[in-house]
Amino acid sequence: MFSKKFILAALVFWVLSILVACSANSANSDNEKKEDNDNKQKAEIVYASAKDINDMNPHFYTGSMPAQGMVYESLVENTEDGIKPLLAKSWEISEDGRVYTFHLRKDVKFHDGEPFNAEAVKKNIEAVQNNAEKHSWIKLSTKIESVNVVDEYTVELVLSETYYPTLVELSMTRPYVFISPKDFMNGGTKAGVEGFHGTGPYILTEHKTDQYATFEANEDYWGGSPKVKKITSKVLPAGETTFLALKKGEVNFAFTDDRGTDSLDVEAMNQLVDSGDYQLVRSEPMNTKMIVANSSKSDNPVSETAVREAIWYSIDRKTITEDILSGTETVAYTLFSPNVNYADVDLKKRGYDLEKAKEILEEAGWTLEDGDEVRTKDGNKLAMKLYYDSNSSSQKTQAEFIQASLKGIGIQLEIIGEESTSIANRRSTGDYDLLFNQTWGLAYDPQSTIAAFTSKVSYLHTTSGIAKADELYKKIEQVMVSTDEETRKSLYADILKIVHDEAVFIPISNGSITVIAPKNLKGISFKQTQFELPFEQMFFE
Amino acid sequence: MGRYIINRVFISIPLLLIISLLTFVLINLSPLDPAEVVLQAQGVPKITDELIAQTKEELGMDQPFILRYFDWLVASLQLDFGDSYVTGKPVWSLIGPAFLNTFKLTFVSSVVIIVMSILLGVICALKEGKIVDKSVRGVSFFLTAMPSYWLASIMIWYVSVKFDLLPTSGMDSYKSYILPVIVITISYAGIYFRNVRTSMISNLNEDYVLYGRACGLPEKKITVHILRNSLQVAISIFGMAIPIILGSTVVIENIFAWPGLGSLSVKAILSRDFPIIQAYVLILAAVFVLFNTVSDIVNAAMNPKIRNDL
Numbered sequence: 084m085f086s087k088k089f090i091l092a093a094l095v096f097w098v099l100s101i102l103v104a105c106s107a108n109s110a111n112s113d114n115e116k117k118e119d120n121d122n123k124q125k126a127e128i129v130y131a132s133a134k135d136i137n138d139m140n141p142h143f144y145t146g147s148m149p150a151q152g153m154v155y156e157s158l159v160e161n162t163e164d165g166i167k168p169l170l171a172k173s174w175e176i177s178e179d180g181r182v183y184t185f186h187l188r189k190d191v192k193f194h195d196g197e198p199f200n201a202e203a204v205k206k207n208i209e210a211v212q213n214n215a216e217k218h219s220w221i222k223l224s225t226k227i228e229s230v231n232v233v234d235e236y237t238v239e240l241v242l243s244e245t246y247y248p249t250l251v252e253l254s255m256t257r258p259y260v261f262i263s264p265k266d267f268m269n270g271g272t273k274a275g276v277e278g279f280h281g282t283g284p285y286i287l288t289e290h291k292t293d294q295y296a297t298f299e300a301n302e303d304y305w306g307g308s309p310k311v312k313k314i315t316s317k318v319l320p321a322g323e324t325t326f327l328a329l330k331k332g333e334v335n336f337a338f339t340d341d342r343g344t345d346s347l348d349v350e351a352m353n354q355l356v357d358s359g360d361y362q363l364v365r366s367e368p369m370n371t372k373m374i375v376a377n378s379s380k381s382d383n384p385v386s387e388t389a390v391r392e393a394i395w396y397s398i399d400r401k402t403i404t405e406d407i408l409s410g411t412e413t414v415a416y417t418l419f420s421p422n423v424n425y426a427d428v429d430l431k432k433r434g435y436d437l438e439k440a441k442e443i444l445e446e447a448g449w450t451l452e453d454g455d456e457v458r459t460k461d462g463n464k465l466a467m468k469l470y471y472d473s474n475s476s477s478q479k480t481q482a483e484f485i486q487a488s489l490k491g492i493g494i495q496l497e498i499i500g501e502e503s504t505s506i507a508n509r510r511s512t513g514d515y516d517l518l519f520n521q522t523w524g525l526a527y528d529p530q531s532t533i534a535a536f537t538s539k540v541s542y543l544h545t546t547s548g549i550a551k552a553d554e555l556y557k558k559i560e561q562v563m564v565s566t567d568e569e570t571r572k573s574l575y576a577d578i579l580k581i582v583h584d585e586a587v588f589i590p591i592s593n594g595s596i597t598v599i600a601p602k603n604l605k606g607i608s609f610k611q612t613q614f615e616l617p618f619e620q621m622f623f624e
Numbered sequence: 625m626g627r628y629i630i631n632r633v634f635i636s637i638p639l640l641l642i643i644s645l646l647t648f649v650l651i652n653l654s655p656l657d658p659a660e661v662v663l664q665a666q667g668v669p670k671i672t673d674e675l676i677a678q679t680k681e682e683l684g685m686d687q688p689f690i691l692r693y694f695d696w697l698v699a700s701l702q703l704d705f706g707d708s709y710v711t712g713k714p715v716w717s718l719i720g721p722a723f724l725n726t727f728k729l730t731f732v733s734s735v736v737i738i739v740m741s742i743l744l745g746v747i748c749a750l751k752e753g754k755i756v757d758k759s760v761r762g763v764s765f766f767l768t769a770m771p772s773y774w775l776a777s778i779m780i781w782y783v784s785v786k787f788d789l790l791p792t793s794g795m796d797s798y799k800s801y802i803l804p805v806i807v808i809t810i811s812y813a814g815i816y817f818r819n820v821r822t823s824m825i826s827n828l829n830e831d832y833v834l835y836g837r838a839c840g841l842p843e844k845k846i847t848v849h850i851l852r853n854s855l856q857v858a859i860s861i862f863g864m865a866i867p868i869i870l871g872s873t874v875v876i877e878n879i880f881a882w883p884g885l886g887s888l889s890v891k892a893i894l895s896r897d898f899p900i901i902q903a904y905v906l907i908l909a910a911v912f913v914l915f916n917t918v919s920d921i922v923n924a925a926m927n928p929k930i931r932n933d934l
Contacts, residue, residue: 134891137710138711143666143712144667144668144669145667145712216678219670219675220668220669220670221669275712293722293887293888294794294795294883295794317794317881318881319793319881320878320881320887323879324780324792324793324878324879327777327780327781327784327792327793328793330785331785331788331792333791502894502896504661504664504665504895507664508660511671538670540671540672541670
């Protein structure tokens, strides 16, 4: 059918394209050009981000947390060693724990030149309180009674009752951070803001929606002008595009985003590190990835503690972290890793033990008839559904892996991938058996995750079916208002023990934040708040 | 002719109405409570029942369906598509610039595609069956068959990373256009030049060509006549090609981080930003209808016979 010449032409074309494709792996002659690029960008960080920085209003939740972290600051900072001064240089707490008096730094100015003083603090906190419904996740928003200006640099926060995580919640990236009152619209921030002038080390100077945003060093920063003078957030789709841009040097920085996903897979990261231009920095464990079981779904076997325990025993976390996650995460045996506050508690260790899992199921009456693949009890099948985020390739692989393990012990697991919004919706309506989730992160754990145990949209369905539910909720209530450190410790230990024994949160791995940065960038560190990086401490060598 | 244009335009109005209704219905069929979607899209960490009620009221979602549809339709006609759930900005302020960016890319690509298609089509038709014809068709067959995301990655790797000639992505200067335009052209020119070629070849065998030759008209003049007649087919094909390219830049835009409609709509779909999805579908449908109408009118202008068909 085809003429000889046509076949010849086709063949030549085919061979040529293969030759071209093969040479991609061997060549390394582009180093000289790389150096050019590096020189150009010596003093700059250009980071790739899959999302635009969005609305930077610090009292909303739409903005990108890393970007908000550069521009805005809170009164106090949450560090590894506890709460430290930031915009407030010191504070006193009244004896009844209801009045917090903050002494502000006197050398702080907003980016638009407005002074940062007690009046600005009062206006900002009141702006947040004006929209309290949106901030109900942060319990402090329901406890603030008034904010009073004592003198120009002293401000008083009055609470309706004692609330021990006050300082921790004030240290969070949002909402209790400060924007110049000149940016307020209609006297507040609820309807939006006119500018984004914070007090932080970087100033937002340019923003092109869905393209890039530029932040320049705040030369008047109270903590000293940052060494890296310019930071650009460039919107790039995760994966191949980001990898190629990093390779060429158009961007030189990438890190785990505020949904916990990396913009590059492990292989691409390793390739960049191998090229000699980049380094990989990983934080200590920041959160726990887990499977949440719906204990309140009484018509499903998952409401039985024994079944949940059996699932716990049948997950091979070592293979998941080493092979599926290629060593980017570490094995988790408890809801919170021991470096989380109050979480260093002695709990029953449950490893990977299929025999033990079978034994537990047998004892609970779930038996395997000859020739059957699925266990039954009173005619009911031991079957359930696990929902995972369809945008996460690693969750899907994990779900398949767990499905295979459970099949081995006679549990039929159906796995269903859905978008994160519908998974969140299932969690709040209780329409699930098992689903993937993660804890809130170091700065928020344990108090925010534990407070979420009692919230309908979070983990109420997860926890309400267990035998000691009432006791659990009572203890959670107590711990939030306790003033004595020892009582708090023992209450947290009790709470963690109850949910651990009931196996409603089945931990899988501990996630951390990954940074890909130019090799000559030093001073890379992490914050307790996970997704914000202290860029002001970084410098090029 | 005036009558034809008026008739043609009137036909598109009910079509657009049906499309708008379908768009609205499909999105409102979603099992999720829109107020909850808004709050989740805004990243509010804890959603309470009071907050949902408050949001519903703010968005006017407590009204009956048909009322909401009419409100939306009337507003849409004035290019007011509401506010994005995620960013809270007016949809038009997001879709407008994105549409312009995609349109720029589509326009440049379409010009290149049309020029290339006509050029290659004419050459192949005139050299029908010869080696030029066969090799052009063979090579274009291979190129068209390549998935565009793969082709794009390979091109970025060589042209941008290895030889450092062009930027890998973004929309910074005229240089940023080169790679995406090449990739789009490769994907489409290979299809459209065949249409030009076929219609040229079928015209070659028409009586008027034979007659012209018999009268001793110079070959160049005959070719111009053939070209003119074959372009009629080409115009309606290109008329539809432009909206198709406009709608299918999603892949290219995502690879090249082009801040256009494709990237915007993918993000909107993933975060369930309904007002943007609605506006995107409606605008694209309107563009399709518009181009279809325009190419019909142009054809009618060129060929009076069609005018009576309506």
